[in-house]
Amino acid sequence: MYVAVKGGERAIENAHSWLAEERRGDRDVAELSVAQIREQLSLAVNRVMAEGSLYDPDLAALAIKQARGDLIEAIFLIRAYRTTLPRFGVSEPVDTGAMACDRRISATFKDLPGGQVLGPTFDYTHRLLDFKLAADGEVPEAPSQPTEPGDVPHVTDFLNREGLIEEAPHDDTPPPDLTREPLEMPAERALRLQALTRSDEGFTLGLAYSTQRGYARNHAFVGELRIGSVPVEMDIPELGFAVEIGEVVLTECETINQFKGSKTEPPQFTRGYGLVFGQTERKAISMALVDRALRWEELGEDFEGAPAQDAEFVLYHADNIQATGFLEHIKLPHYVDFQSELELVRKLRHEAGADQVQEAAE
Amino acid sequence: MKDVFDETAPRRAWMSLMAKAPDGRVAALLDATVTPPSFTWLRAPEIGSTMVRGRAGGTGAPFNLGEMTVTRCALTLATGEVGHAYIQGRRKGDAEAAALVDALMQTDAAVTLRKTVLEPLEDEQRVAKAARGAKAAATKVDFFTMVRGED
Numbered sequence: 001m002y003v004a005v006k007g008g009e010r011a012i013e014n015a016h017s018w019l020a021e022e023r024r025g026d027r028d029v030a031e032l033s034v035a036q037i038r039e040q041l042s043l044a045v046n047r048v049m050a051e052g053s054l055y056d057p058d059l060a061a062l063a064i065k066q067a068r069g070d071l072i073e074a075i076f077l078i079r080a081y082r083t084t085l086p087r088f089g090v091s092e093p094v095d096t097g098a099m100a101c102d103r104r105i106s107a108t109f110k111d112l113p114g115g116q117v118l119g120p121t122f123d124y125t126h127r128l129l130d131f132k133l134a135a136d137g138e139v140p141e142a143p144s145q146p147t148e149p150g151d152v153p154h155v156t157d158f159l160n161r162e163g164l165i166e167e168a169p170h171d172d173t174p175p176p177d178l179t180r181e182p183l184e185m186p187a188e189r190a191l192r193l194q195a196l197t198r199s200d201e202g203f204t205l206g207l208a209y210s211t212q213r214g215y216a217r218n219h220a221f222v223g224e225l226r227i228g229s230v231p232v233e234m235d236i237p238e239l240g241f242a243v244e245i246g247e248v249v250l251t252e253c254e255t256i257n258q259f260k261g262s263k264t265e266p267p268q269f270t271r272g273y274g275l276v277f278g279q280t281e282r283k284a285i286s287m288a289l290v291d292r293a294l295r296w297e298e299l300g301e302d303f304e305g306a307p308a309q310d311a312e313f314v315l316y317h318a319d320n321i322q323a324t325g326f327l328e329h330i331k332l333p334h335y336v337d338f339q340s341e342l343e344l345v346r347k348l349r350h351e352a353g354a355d356q357v358q359e360a361a362e
Numbered sequence: 363m364k365d366v367f368d369e370t371a372p373r374r375a376w377m378s379l380m381a382k383a384p385d386g387r388v389a390a391l392l393d394a395t396v397t398p399p400s401f402t403w404l405r406a407p408e409i410g411s412t413m414v415r416g417r418a419g420g421t422g423a424p425f426n427l428g429e430m431t432v433t434r435c436a437l438t439l440a441t442g443e444v445g446h447a448y449i450q451g452r453r454k455g456d457a458e459a460a461a462l463v464d465a466l467m468q469t470d471a472a473v474t475l476r477k478t479v480l481e482p483l484e485d486e487q488r489v490a491k492a493a494r495g496a497k498a499a500a501t502k503v504d505f506f507t508m509v510r511g512e513d
Binding site for chain 2: 049050053054055056058059082085086087088089090091092093094096097100101102103110111115116117118119120142143144145146147148154156168169170171172173174175177178179189190191193194197198231232233234236238239240241242243244245246247248250252254271273275277
């Protein structure tokens with residue numbers, strides 16, 4: 001029998017009021033502004049933009065404030081907001097070769113054109129808590145140095161001159177869009193890359209780590225990691241030409257992986273690719289490793305049963321909003337479901353004679 | 363890459379410049395120059411998104427990277443010129459100012475506006491980019507070879 005129940009409105013309302021109060025915290029402590037979050041918690045903002053799949057630092061900062069710093073909740077807010085926006089169009093593919101780089105390093109070539117530029121990195125810090133940050137303090141201006149004119153070519157461009165590395169030939173096939181059509185298997189690489197760039201950082205990191213530990217062997221070098229801004233150009237139909245409509249900061253990672261060759265391909269280096277909104281290098285490197293692992297089929301490699309090779313497993317579990325939605329829904333009322341389960345267990349116990357055993361024990 | 367020598371190049375350049383200007387900057391520069399002319403909306407400012415694409419491997423097949431917020435609008439001046447704006451973010455005031463500049467750049471006011479709006483924006487963006495580039499350059503590694511063991 002289905003029993004409809006109502007109630008809880010007052011409790012819910014009061015719970016939300018208390019949530020607002022707890023979010024504010026101790027009123028003797030100054031309130032955090034959205035601009036402070038945007039400027040001073042910028043890597044959290046970047047993660048929310050990347051996994052929320054919407055580039056807007058102010059909105060991401062607001063979402064972090066509203067979510068009390070719970071980044072998955074903030075990503076949820078951004079995803080929900082995104083669905084309310086009419087889409088004006090799609091951009092031309094961004095040209096990462098023309099990126100204004102804040103950071104650009106290669107783990108494979110020491111002396112590369114454009115040089116090794118460290119940028120504002122945590123690398124080489126000692127990971128000791130800095131108690132100066134707990135006190136007020138002025139930060140000195142970072143040193144500057146005149147820039148040398150010249151391009152900063154992709155590392156794979158000049159490795160390619162020897163033909164040692166797999167090419168990424170120019171192609172203008174319109175990509176599928178998982179925000180418009182449901183994600184279905186088999187998923188082509190363009191769809192996998194879209195799913196990976198918005199995937200949960202922790203999940204993607206864990207999978208990438210598994211490939212390094214031997215689950216789908218593909219020993220990866222970071223051929224290049226670059227972070228910086230690129231212009232975004234879009235065709236304006238009413239004008240009949242394309243204009244730059246803005247600029248986004250991206251992190252790009254290209255891995256170079258050993259490849260012994262296959263029936264169709266000679267021995268050469270193959271590539272994994274990561275491209276993510278914001279300064280998000282852990283995620284971009286993870287994405288590149290997982291992208292490479294998922295390419296086993298097109299490269300004629302063996303399926304070793306490793307989780308990172310299994311596109312269905314990876315892509316259907318990488319989205320933290322889908323995951324958290326399904327996971328967290330089980331805490332919501334399931335009274336009727338549970339009632340039927342309870343009756344079933346009672347009936348089975350009765351049939352098995354378990355209730356009589358218990359009565360005898362009493 | 364589009365042909366940059368076509369006749370639309372100057373217009374593309376100023377629209378691009380204004381799309382990347384900081385919050386409130388285009389409106390402030392425009393207000394300091396002229397009394398905003400009367401106009402009618404062809405499309406009132408509207409907030410939406412653009413799907414940003416990348417290419418696999420940087421140069422290969424395109425894929426959808428994620429969206430960015432964009433504000434657009436279109437207007438007609440009393441004198442008939444049509445101005446368009448597509449700018450990053452959720453900025454209706456800036457979109458209106460950018461569309462006005464776009465329309466006014468097709469009038470006799472173009473020479474003034476180039477000096478008072480576009481050139482300052484260009485300078486500011488160049489300075490900001492150079493400052494970031496100079497900080498990045500200061501973090502460039504200078505390798506030097508230690509004395510080799512076998513020498």
